[in-house]
Amino acid sequence: MIKHIFFDLDRTLWDFETNSHETLLELCNNYNLKKKGILDYEEFINTYKIHNEKLWDLYRVDAISQKDLRRERFQRTLADFGINDFNLSEKIGEDYIIICPRKNKLYPFAIEILDYLKEKYILHIITNGFDKTQHTKLKHANLTPYFNQIITSEKTGVKKPNPAIFNHALNLAKSTKEESVYIGDDLVVDILACQNFGMKGIYFNPEKKEHKENVAFEISCLSQIKERL
16 A cells, blocks of 8 residues: 655754754864853753754644754853854755765665665655755755655655655655555654654654554654565
8 A cells, every 4th residue: 555655854864963963063163162262062052952942843743944043042052152153053054954965974774775665656755844955955865766755845845744844745746645654753844744744653762752642653763664564
């Protein structure tokens, strides 16, 4: 019955945390932030993550723009360390967008499972990331050839968990809910959203976070997809 597999990208195939952490350390060194009074780069990165997550929550509900998100996450982080420099935060924000998507760390078994699935199904991406950024990630991680349709929220005009993005994806893929499965790491934005839409979901939960939601299928390693598909 299943013919099409839809994947999330960040934190599902592409190892966002590792790639982002490497980029942030690189930027701290490139801008010599220790000379500006930031002595603990790990503390800086942890502070950034807090601001980034809050701003992404606002972006998902269209409360801020893409441009504001990219700049403000660094502006707020620097301000917490007593640095109020608009130009610096803008430059770091621009460099982050250039450097990070070119990192290519993937989750274990990502390539192996894609090689396995591509022989049996048509594969696609549905992501809330920025269109150009996500295509850059796919290219540099050698993932682009695996996917037929790459659906980004920026290009579609709606973001997960809005059911419209899943409907749009099915139309592009020429698929139906019954013929499709969605695999993602975010319990609410990915899995509950696709299940509420009527599409089967596989919850990728590598940290084995506890929850009380009714999830049909849950895995902690991508290799376990073989047990389901």
